[in-house]
Amino acid sequence: MRTLRTDAERAEAAALVQDRQRWLTLRGLPVPAQADVPALFRDPQTNPAGLFEDGKLLACMIPARDPGLSWGEGPCLRLGRVHTLPDQPEDITRLITLWASDLAARQNLPLVRAEVLARHALQAEPIAALLRRLTDMGWDIRGSGPGREGDRGARLELTAERRNGLSALIGCRVHAPEMAPDDRGGT
Template identity: 75%
Template structure:
């Protein structure tokens, strides 16, 4: 059993989301209850998983156990009295709090994998629980689980089987090298209708967030519709399957400004509550990606209905220049709206692929309206 790493305390918003999850609400119902978009709920869930050291592979039952053990959520009151579990069922319950994969649960409970489904069904029936997440939450209410248990996954066993050797030689243990960790983030083309629809929904959420704060949004183009169009070849930045940002990548477009070829980032939209972090990450990635394409510059533009030295655009542009972008004045965008023009030097960044994987198209030229929102 690996020692549990200390968790980072959750924010009040994350605790509310966590409590709903422990109480059995699905993500979309949580969104309705909290008056949030489902993207924001997913972002909160991703953040609290990270703080609990429960990656995406961890089941919600494991996450629930970790939350309740760390007192980051209130233990729900069970609907039924505590069941009289057998020792074998108690072991199975504990295995469910520690493991997510069926094979690992079976091993942890010392049950034959073929018998696991029947044993779980019997445990749920005896406890009166509809699923393993509800079972774990109620088990805390029945005091069947001690606080010392953690929901961190067990370490994968290391293969120490002796290597066959010639007679008279001592066998040497064979240690398996751990597989390299996948990148934390992934930039990839949005290839399916579902992914493009998710990007369109993110754009709508972002534009709604901007409008509620009196910030400008494009008025002369249907940007969500552009992301639904497969011909636009949209791309998205993901973390554990969650779409964090989306954009249109274009190579050497005819912008009417700037010298030399470039990679253009069009229609960049991020989750409302993670804008600066995502723009900073996109900046690093785009600089490196352009360098790999032998393009000397990255360009983008930002909707600017106010003078560039006046708020709110001035604060935004200052943050971008702090990230390495150069302001190249302003002009009229493709839809006739005024934009600030931005440029970034391409730069190879060794090691960045360990942070951001990339399977995006190498972009194309287009004459669509472009904006950074």
């Protein structure tokens, strides 16, 4: 996992986001309605990060240190705009979960928070299946409501935990996340 530093890396992340959004749309799944998400990844001010394996970008996101969301109290590491390359194994989400929990602990933040688009009830498929997988990975569901961009989302929290030996699975070269501006990076 590393901060995307070059225009080429950020453009690759924007293309991954577009591929993911197209994949979701073809399956009738929700995509963000309000924001030009690919443009956020092209913008160096957002400090996007990417998960690479053998030089291939498998996932991208915008990690930010956040003093709290409207639905959560206290500081956290917020994972915004998490996108994985379509048709990749669930292991990528598990690696991101482990990495985020460890990064938050190393930043002395108690929690990781994220939002997942959920236009319908959380018990309805296909969001219910995704939420079951995430809770199996350690995420807690904190209800649903309007996200940072106005889209309805499931609210997730993960306890920060140092994970000794994680570097054998995933390296971390991400800049310490900064405070997020209010208009960027929700999921």
